[in-house]
Amino acid sequence: MTKKTILVIDDDIDLVEIIRVTLENEGYEVIDAQNGDRGKAMARENNPDLILLDVMMGKVDEGFQVAYELRGDEKTKGIPILMLTAVVDQTGFDFDPSKDKDFLPVDEFMEKPISPRKLVDMVRKHLPTSV
Amino acid sequence: MLKPQEPIPPDSSHFVSAESLRLRLDWFNKLRWGAVLGILLAMLVSGVLLRYALPMRPLLITVGVLALLNLIYVWRNRRQAPTAIRGEMRLVKLQMVGDLVALTVLLNLTGGIENPFFYLFVIHVIIASLLFKGREIYQITWLAIALFTTEVLLEYGSIIPHHHLLSASHLAHELPFILATLASFWLVMLFSAYMVASIMKHNRAIKDELVERQAALMAQDKAKTDFFRFVAHEVKSPVNTAQSAVETALELGGAQMKPAIEDMLQRGVRRLEQATEMVKDLADLTRGGMLKPEHQTVVDVTQMVFRVMENQQDMASRRGIKLVLEGDHQPVVVTTNKSMLEKIIHNLISNAVRYNKDKGCVTITLHDERTAIRLAVSDEGIGIAPEDKERIFEEFYRSDAAQRATNLGTGLGLSIVRKFVEEMGGQIELHSVPGEGSRFTLVLPRRATASTEIEGP
Numbered sequence A: 001m002t003k004k005t006i007l008v009i010d011d012d013i014d015l016v017e018i019i020r021v022t023l024e025n026e027g028y029e030v031i032d033a034q035n036g037d038r039g040k041a042m043a044r045e046n047n048p049d050l051i052l053l054d055v056m057m058g059k060v061d062e063g064f065q066v067a068y069e070l071r072g073d074e075k076t077k078g079i080p081i082l083m084l085t086a087v088v089d090q091t092g093f094d095f096d097p098s099k100d101k102d103f104l105p106v107d108e109f110m111e112k113p114i115s116p117r118k119l120v121d122m123v124r125k126h127l128p129t130s131v
Numbered sequence B: 001m002l003k004p005q006e007p008i009p010p011d012s013s014h015f016v017s018a019e020s021l022r023l024r025l026d027w028f029n030k031l032r033w034g035a036v037l038g039i040l041l042a043m044l045v046s047g048v049l050l051r052y053a054l055p056m057r058p059l060l061i062t063v064g065v066l067a068l069l070n071l072i073y074v075w076r077n078r079r080q081a082p083t084a085i086r087g088e089m090r091l092v093k094l095q096m097v098g099d100l101v102a103l104t105v106l107l108n109l110t111g112g113i114e115n116p117f118f119y120l121f122v123i124h125v126i127i128a129s130l131l132f133k134g135r136e137i138y139q140i141t142w143l144a145i146a147l148f149t150t151e152v153l154l155e156y157g158s159i160i161p162h163h164h165l166l167s168a169s170h171l172a173h174e175l176p177f178i179l180a181t182l183a184s185f186w187l188v189m190l191f192s193a194y195m196v197a198s199i200m201k202h203n204r205a206i207k208d209e210l211v212e213r214q215a216a217l218m219a220q221d222k223a224k225t226d227f228f229r230f231v232a233h234e235v236k237s238p239v240n241t242a243q244s245a246v247e248t249a250l251e252l253g254g255a256q257m258k259p260a261i262e263d264m265l266q267r268g269v270r271r272l273e274q275a276t277e278m279v280k281d282l283a284d285l286t287r288g289g290m291l292k293p294e295h296q297t298v299v300d301v302t303q304m305v306f307r308v309m310e311n312q313q314d315m316a317s318r319r320g321i322k323l324v325l326e327g328d329h330q331p332v333v334v335t336t337n338k339s340m341l342e343k344i345i346h347n348l349i350s351n352a353v354r355y356n357k358d359k360g361c362v363t364i365t366l367h368d369e370r371t372a373i374r375l376a377v378s379d380e381g382i383g384i385a386p387e388d389k390e391r392i393f394e395e396f397y398r399s400d401a402a403q404r405a406t407n408l409g410t411g412l413g414l415s416i417v418r419k420f421v422e423e424m425g426g427q428i429e430l431h432s433v434p435g436e437g438s439r440f441t442l443v444l445p446r447r448a449t450a451s452t453e454i455e456g457p
Helices: A013-025 A036-046 A062-072 A097-103 A116-126 B010-014 B018-049 B056-079 B085-109 B114-133 B134-156 B175-256 B261-285 B301-318 B337-356 B400-405 B411-421
Strands: A005-009 A030-034 A050-054 A081-085 A110-111 B296-299 B320-327 B333-336 B361-370 B372-378 B427-433 B439-447
Touching: A005 A013, A005 A036, A013 A110, A013 A116, A036 A050, A036 B134, A050 A062, A050 B439, A062 A081, A081 A116, A110 B085, A110 B261, A116 B134, A116 B175, B018 B056, B018 B085, B056 B085, B056 B337, B085 B134, B085 B439, B114 B134, B114 B175, B134 B372, B175 B261, B175 B400, B175 B439, B261 B361, B261 B411, B296 B337, B301 B372, B333 B337, B333 B427, B337 B361, B337 B372, B337 B411, B337 B439, B411 B427, B411 B439
Parallel strands: A005 A030, A005 A050, A050 A081, A081 A110, B320 B361
Antiparallel strands: B296 B333, B361 B372, B372 B439, B427 B439
């Protein structure tokens, strides 16, 4: 069985490396993109098993836009999305994850700072390890 | 009353707004009805009881005209909403001119210079000086002076009839008396106008300065808030990533790690967690508009207190601290922003745990009062020195005792409590004895909107 692939879309390269080390240690393959457009392209090309998406990149709500577009695309709409948020983010979307979940194009929210243990638990929940 | 964060309306720097001027116009109309009644009463007393030979018919006509004018004024005020200050001002002036003419005619019919009520002109000048500025005041003043002086001189010259008030008096034709009276009249009129005008000028200058200073203060306050928000926003990402990096290093090191290295990394995580808390607190302190109606829900405070107590239970148990909610645990309901209230309660209870003595007790009481709720959190901890009682609510201030107790506070918890409580229209009271403990009492109106006022019993 091949390794499951996780696409990380985040413009913070240090955080990408932290996530990569943690998830590779757990037997996942990690690919990454540093902006929304690149992320969408990689999602279409590589058809990952899970996407970790940062809500705050260049533009305030870029993460949300990327999520909506991924959901609107036949090729990528089935891929679970785990969204990374930070409390101070002013997203322009006044959302309450517990309340608005049904309306949002993502499967899970995870608040920064990302703890490696919680990240692994969350990823495992959506994507049982292949090894 | 204006709340400190509300700007003083710029209109008020001109002393009046169209609305406030309209209130005055309404008040003048009432005064005018009073004048009509007063004149009628005076006619009755002087004509019937004192048997002065007053020209009843012209008097009645004049009073009738005044009453009719007033009716028109009242009708106009009812029909037309106050709009521009200028329009209302012009109307005030016009009415005042009408009143001065009416007063002159009435005086002519009731003895002219013999009638001591001619000093009613002074009242008009004082009112004009309160309402108008500069030149306008003296226009009214000189008009009043001219009207009365002309009336007296015309009577003196017998060009218009003089109606005796005192039966055998020749005062209206005694030149020295007339001149002395007019001189005193001019003096009082001009001096009143000058005095009231200069006091009002001074008052307006103070008011202008207040408006200016308040605007500057508000700008300063906003700059501070913006700066806090900016710092929180900029610091957030590096701190978050650093914390994740150190935690990941700990994870990767696993069991083979040297204890000294693990200890260092643990210390790093703890301090980064503290920095994350600070970022969150700064975000809370600088967030606005959280009490908009759409962000408010009905909250059971009893349940909320239990939830917060549960969150703090681990921390408390580790140091043998007991958490107790006294009373019958009935639901206590308020309408407010849930996360704001939870933050307040969390900060109060976590402080009570953090600064308590080991094996101490945190006692919470919750009272449902008619229009407000009262929540008290008491601890048996380090207490707060009297000189710190105000300062502990300031941003980043931590008392010496608090710093000795732990280096992990953010110095923002009570600032957030104070800000939120103020926004909700509530109050926070502090009672403390250093070394024995503190009690924070929160009083919140049932419906926590910024404009809510707690009604008295």
